[in-house]
Amino acid sequence: MPPWCARSMTKWMRAAPGVEGGVQETVTGFPRSTVMGALGTERAWMPWPLNEKAGTSAPRASILRAAPSAKPGYGRVLPPLRSLFRWLARIMVSGLSTGRLKKSLRVLSLCTSGALPDRGRGGIPAWLAPPLPWEVRDMGEMSQKCAVVTGAANGIGLAVAQALSAQGARVLMADLDEERGQAAARELPNALFQRTDIASREDCRTLVARAEREWGRLDILVNNAGLQHVSPVEDFPEDRWEHLLRIMLVGPFLLTKYALPMMYARRWGRIINMSSLHGLVASPYKSAYVSAKHGLMGLTKTVALEAADKGVTVNAVCPSYVRTPLVEKQIADQARVHGLSETEVIEKVMLAPAAVKRLLEPSEVAAYVMFLCSEAAGGVTGGAQVIDCGWTAR
Ligand SMILES: NC(=O)c1ccc[n+]([C@@H]2O[C@H](COP(=O)([O-])OP(=O)(O)OC[C@H]3O[C@@H](n4cnc5c(N)ncnc54)[C@H](O)[C@@H]3O)[C@@H](O)[C@H]2O)c1
Incomplete structure (x- = not known):
């Protein structure tokens, strides 16, 4: 002005x-x-x-x-x-x-x-x-920003897309679930949907290319798509193990690789990798998930060091259990492998190690992501941003 x-x-x-x-x-x-x-x-x-x-x-x-x-x-x-x-x-x-x-x-x-x-x-x-x-x-610092959010049809990804859109950012929502994704994007101002399989290299490339075609820029990348499989290592299906790593580690690497040149060109960018408290600690029967999330921590730190002098910050968000379809689905699986009832899984497996005895809400994680995307968080990079109800304090 x-x-x-x-x-x-x-x-x-x-x-x-x-x-x-x-x-x-x-x-x-x-x-x-x-x-x-x-x-x-x-x-x-x-x-x-x-x-x-x-x-x-x-x-x-x-x-x-x-x-x-x-x-x-x-x-x-x-x-x-x-x-x-x-x-x-x-x-x-x-x-x-x-x-x-x-x-x-x-x-x-x-x-x-x-x-x-x-x-x-x-x-x-x-x-x-x-x-x-x-x-x-000047309505908000997000009003000029363009963002890609993966896994945006449900749960945390949807909450992040909603928060970005509410603050005026343009959001490209990516997900396998086309029906829910399209419906969610229709509800939000400035939002588009692109059906994307993060396990596919071609789909990842097309997603970033779409952002470039629509807006000529990409400021924020939220690598959020993820899934869980609960099984002892000796029974873990090998293809499934590789699939989880493709979606939660290889996909974020590819999207980061394709998105960085646009961020470097404007000397501003925010990459948020949705890790988990399982990026910091392990739980039994989740070898693929824990390995992928630990790997994502390594990717986060490495890219943060490479991108720091070009105005791009890279962070991993590490939530404890969040009330989403992903968690609802795994309660039954955990009950089976632990030999517990579903109520016992919630009390003894999911909440026992936490100081705050409740599930997080997707909007709480989204609020943290919004902070990391803000100007105020320009000095926050390369870290595990923990929001875990005190789980890792012990
Ligand atoms: N819910 C939790 O307790 C929790 C805790 C810590 C971290 N996380 C992480 O947060 C992220 C989001 O989890 P959520 O709980 O919102 O899960 P969710 O199941 O509610 O949503 C995940 C979304 O990812 C999409 N997806 C799955 N595979 C995909 C693929 N190949 N390509 C594109 N999209 C795909 C699904 O369709 C779904 O819409 C995940 O990375 C998860 O590991 C979740």
Whole structure:
């Protein structure tokens, strides 16, 4: 944003009577989605000069909420025609691409439909005070980002895709399950679906090529697709063992390999590998899964070292048991091999080693992923990001 715009916005924020009763919350170091979640439908609408005033290095992590009694003051400060002329003038100064125009109109339609708070037009029609192009661009730090999420039709992958989309990122959702994947993508703004078998080299290449074709860039890669097989080593089907490694280790390697050049070109990128607490510790009867997740830790550390000076961070997220179809399916399998009832599996196998005796929710893992994708996490790389209810503390 040109400095004169910042100055005039700051002046306006000081002068606008409607903002005096507002509450400014400056939130640094927390996933923005957590803040958004806490605020519920009170959507953040934050011209960033106020953030600059607050001196935070994470400018969009501030939330302005108008107190219920506060009267919006935009229209009272600026006569309607003047605001219209200003808007037109600013479009001319900043230049308006088709993309920005589309976004501008989308946000305008949200404003007029009441989905976003009225920005204080003092009785003038909403279309006379549409969002300025640079306000639209600054809605959130994710709004310019393009992401690929694998295994996005269910569970954790779906929660991550939803969180990215909610913050304005464009998301390419990949999964074997075409029906659920297509249905999920239809529900999300800015989301596309591509049927992908991560075990196939060709499918991995096509997936990244699709992102390049659609957007010409790829900023975030979430290697999440995964599956489980529970069996003692001596009975473990050999093809199945190799298949698990293809999906949870070879696939992430291939996607990383194909995605990195686009990230290096922009000198910015985030790769999140969905590992597990089984990337750090082992459990019996899960030799393929534990081997793949430990291998993924090695891949994470290696690529983090190679990519660090090119603006790309690489992290592995290590959750304990999460309430997803993957876990629901393995309760019966674990009951069989351990000789326990399903209730006993949950209590004695899944929750016994944990300090917090519950399953995680997919949205909790997604919130952590969103933090790792943020600017604030620029210094976090090469690590196992543990979210395990205290499992590994013993
Ligand atoms: N659920 C947990 O308790 C838990 C804990 C730690 C780590 N994880 C990891 O999180 C990731 C997601 O697990 P989840 O619990 O959400 O599982 P899930 O079964 O709910 O979802 C996994 C998704 O991956 C897809 N998938 C499977 N094989 C694929 C392939 N060959 N190509 C493309 N997509 C494929 C499935 O269709 C499914 O939609 C996995 O890597 C898993 O190992 C899960």
